[in-house]
Amino acid sequence: xxxxxxxxxxxxxxxxxxxxxxxxxxxxxxxxxxxxxxxxxxxxxxxxxxxxxxxxxxx
Numbered sequence: 001x002x003x004x005x006x007x008x009x010x011x012x013x014x015x016x017x018x019x020x021x022x023x024x025x026x027x028x029x030x031x032x033x034x035x036x037x038x039x040x041x042x043x044x045x046x047x048x049x050x051x052x053x054x055x056x057x058x059x
Contacts, residue, residue: 001052009048016041 019037026034 005048005052009045012041012045012048016045 016038019034019041022034023031023038
């Protein structure tokens, strides 16, 4: 896996943690935003992993 993919995977994990801590401490619109941030981070992180395995299986 290239270093750039690892960097963005770690960055998406940080976004998920920020969303998790935000959802634990917030209510209302900030709570919904935190849940959306968690969803985005998970979707993006799994997309990076999928892209890696798709490129690996083509060769």
